[in-house]
Amino acid sequence: MPELPEVEVVRAGLAPAVTGARIAAVDVLDARALTRHDAAAGDFEALTTGATIAAAVRRGKFLWLPISGDGALGDDRAIVGHLGMSGQMLLRSPEHPGADRHARVRIHLEHPEHGELRIDFLDQRTFGSLAVDRMVPTSDGAVAGFSADVSGEWATRIPTQVAHIARDPLDPAFDDDLFLGRMSRRASGVKRVLLDQGLVSGVGNIYADESLWAVRLHGEQPASSISRRRARELLHAVRDVLGKALDEGGTSFDAQYVNVNGASGYFAHSLNAYGRSGLPCPRCGTPMVREAFMNRSSHRCPRCQRLRRAARAR
Numbered sequence: 001m002p003e004l005p006e007v008e009v010v011r012a013g014l015a016p017a018v019t020g021a022r023i024a025a026v027d028v029l030d031a032r033a034l035t036r037h038d039a040a041a042g043d044f045e046a047l048t049t050g051a052t053i054a055a056a057v058r059r060g061k062f063l064w065l066p067i068s069g070d071g072a073l074g075d076d077r078a079i080v081g082h083l084g085m086s087g088q089m090l091l092r093s094p095e096h097p098g099a100d101r102h103a104r105v106r107i108h109l110e111h112p113e114h115g116e117l118r119i120d121f122l123d124q125r126t127f128g129s130l131a132v133d134r135m136v137p138t139s140d141g142a143v144a145g146f147s148a149d150v151s152g153e154w155a156t157r158i159p160t161q162v163a164h165i166a167r168d169p170l171d172p173a174f175d176d177d178l179f180l181g182r183m184s185r186r187a188s189g190v191k192r193v194l195l196d197q198g199l200v201s202g203v204g205n206i207y208a209d210e211s212l213w214a215v216r217l218h219g220e221q222p223a224s225s226i227s228r229r230r231a232r233e234l235l236h237a238v239r240d241v242l243g244k245a246l247d248e249g250g251t252s253f254d255a256q257y258v259n260v261n262g263a264s265g266y267f268a269h270s271l272n273a274y275g276r277s278g279l280p281c282p283r284c285g286t287p288m289v290r291e292a293f294m295n296r297s298s299h300r301c302p303r304c305q306r307l308r309r310a311a312r313a314r
Contacts, residue, residue: 002061002083002087003061003202003203003204003206003207004060004061004168004170004201004202004203004204004207004242005207005242005245005246006083007058007060007061007062007063007083007202008058008146008170008246009246009249010063010083010089011056011057011058011063011146011147012056012148013091014056014063014065014089014091014119015055015056015147015148016114017091017109017111017114017117018053018055018056018065018109018111018119019053019054019055019056019148019149020052020053020054020111020112020113021052021053021109021110021111021112021114021117022050022051022052022053022109022110022111023048023049023050023051023052023053023067023107023108023109024049024108024109024110024116025049025108026044026045026048026049026105026106026107026108027045027105027106027108028044028045028104028105029103029104029105029106030103030104030105030126032104032126033104033105033121033123033126033128033129033130034105034129034130034131035129036080036082036129036130036131036133036161037129037130037131037132037133038131038133041132041134042132044130044131044132047077047132048067048079048107048132050069051067051068051069052067052068052069053065053066053067053079053109054066054067054068054152054154055147055148055149055152055154056147056148057078057144057145057146057147057154058145058146058147059144059145059146059158059162059165059167059168059171059201059202060162060165060166060167060168060197060201060202061082061083061197061201061202061204062080062081062082062145062159062161062162062165063080063081064078064079064080064081064133064145064159064162065078065079065081066078066135066152066154066157067079067132076134076135076136076154076157077132077133077134077135078132078133078135078154078159079130079131079132080130080131080132080133080159080161080162081121081128081129081130082128082129083123083128084123084125084126084127084128084129085125085127085128086123086124086125086127086128087121087122087123087127087128087129088120088121088122088123089119089120089121089122090119090120090122091117091118091119092117092118092119092120093116093117093118094108094116094117094118096118096120100120100122102122102123102124103120103121103122104121104122104123104126104128105120105121105130106118106119106120106121107119107121131161133159133160133161134159134160135154135157135158135159135160136157136158136159136160136163137156137157137158138156138157138158138163139163140173141156142156142173143155143156143172143173144156144157144158144162145158145162145171146170146171164198165197165198165201166197166198166199166200166201167200167201168200168201168202168203169200169202169203169235169238169239169242170202170239170242170243174200176232176235179199179200179235180228180231180232180235182199183199183223183226183231184223184224184226184228184231185224186222186223186224187222187223187224188222188223189219189220189221189222189223190212190217190218190219190220190221190222190223190226190234191208191209191212191219191220191293191298192219192223192294193223194208194211194212194238195208195294200238202242203238203242205274205293205296205297205298206271206274207238207241207242207245209273209274209298209299209300210241210271210272210273210274211234211237211238211241212234212273212300212305213272213273213299213300213301213304213305214237214240214241214272215230215233215234215237216304216305217230217234217305218300218305218306218307218308219293219298219300219305220307221307221308225308244270245270248270273288273299273300273301274299275299276288276299277289277290277299281301281303281304283301283304284301284303284304286301286302286303286304287302288300288301288302289301289302
């Protein structure tokens with residue numbers, strides 16, 4: 001599943017092409033791509049056609065395009081996108097061949113500088129979705145998510161479908177002390193804490209394993225048993241791993257994750273833990289192990305990342 005770096009790469013690729021663009025037409029090719037859209041609020045095509053896109057914004061694994069113009073929801077609305085397991089948002093020219101069996105929605109744009117463009121939402125496994133959603137003020141009054149431009153009135157407003165998601169570690173408004181305090185009260189394993197999108201968003205299975213390897217923590221180590229110093233080291237490692245993945249365009253193991261131009265990321269070549277079962281630990285040489293975890297897998301070094309149940313040092 002695309003995690004924060006992959007979604008941010010898509011957002012950054014969309015931003016210059018969609019900001020200020022007018023939606024000329026929308027083609028819904030497969031209604032399954034609108035599972036998050038509330039049909040009672042209005043028809044997706046009718047709500048978006050003719051609207052102008054103000055920006056491309058992201059929080060965690062969600063991205064949204066604030067739109068303005070005539071419509072049943074007024075100006076406080078946005079097109080919300082979630083890529084699910086295999087969703088792709090590709091920028092294409094109007095002349096690009098239309099035949100694509102995984103195409104679910106096409107958004108035709110008219111940009112004042114770039115001319116006619118098209119966003120194709122593709123989704124092989126159909127777990128991703130687009131929706132038009134109302135925007136509400138952020139609970140803390142801070143900018144809702146990451147965007148190149150935060151000068152508009154939309155900047156401190158967030159779609160209702162995203163409002164419950166915590167800020168991510170790369171968000172300037174992320175509160176380190178608040179996160180560390182909440183983490184210290186969790187008895188569950190630290191990897192479960194990292195994957196709790198209500199506590200910290202954008203971190204998925206890949207980057208949790210990488211971050212835990214970096215600080216030599218076992219994923220089942222109770223979060224409440226980890227010292228404040230070690231917890232802060234983990235948070236720094238999460239930021240470092242996410243930042244490196246962003247620099248390398250995200251992680252691609254197959255053709256299901258690509259950027260807006262259809263290119264794959266190459267962070268997979270820099271992984272130290274995830275997917276390396278049986279290979280030597282890059283730090284100590286011990287063969288890495290793969291373990292079942294919440295209907296997925298965890299990867300760790302059995303020597304560097306031992307489970308320790310000692311009382312937390314305060």
